Amino acid sequence: MKINGKSVAVTCGLLFMALIVIFIEIAIFISGPARKFEDKVDHQIAKIKESYARIEDVQRHVFHYVVYIGEDSDMYVWFNEKGKAIASRKKTSYQKAAVNALIEKNYQGKVSKVSLGYGYKNPVYVVNFDKGEVLLDYDTLDEVYYLKKGE
Incomplete structure (x- = not known):
């Protein structure tokens, strides 16, 4: 059996292309859900800040519920996932x-x-x-x- 240089080059090129496609797919499937989650959290924080303009330093906390805690000049305010205030306490x-x-x-x-x-x-x-x-x-x-x- 003769080894043809042209067929070896085509085979190596196809193998290289397949590896590139595999690495791109891995990168998309690993980082895709994380980016989607971060976008969701950023959207919720933006919604809270939009509704409550004085709120600063919004933090996310997960225990039994997902809540966001923000503060203004004299209050701490707890928000649910929909951005509605569920509790507040004076600083x-x-x-x-x-x-x-x-x-x-x-x-x-x-x-x-x-x-x-x-x-x-x-x-x-x-x-x-x-x-x-x-x-x-x-x-x-x-x-x-x-x-x-x-x-």
Whole structure:
């Protein structure tokens, strides 16, 4: 059997084209859903900012529900996925020192981050600390959920 240089070149060219198509398809299927998700989140945040012009620093939180938490000059506001306000609290009611003390006392842990979220029915503090994560009711500081590290 004779090896023809022209047929080898055509075969290599077709193989190269097939590899390019495969890599393009992989890139599309891997990044496509992520881009779609990011666009959805960006659209929801834009909708919130459009409806509530003074809202800044909008964060997304997922626990039992997907909620967005934003703030203006004197309030924290929680929004549902449709962009409607579901709860609000005055900034003066923020109890970071009490949350830190509660974590040290009840969980013997050192707080690394306190943020806002939404539990089953109410706004919560989302507390990340060295032994895990705990959700504390915003108003009463009662435990809503506790996830130990490693579980």
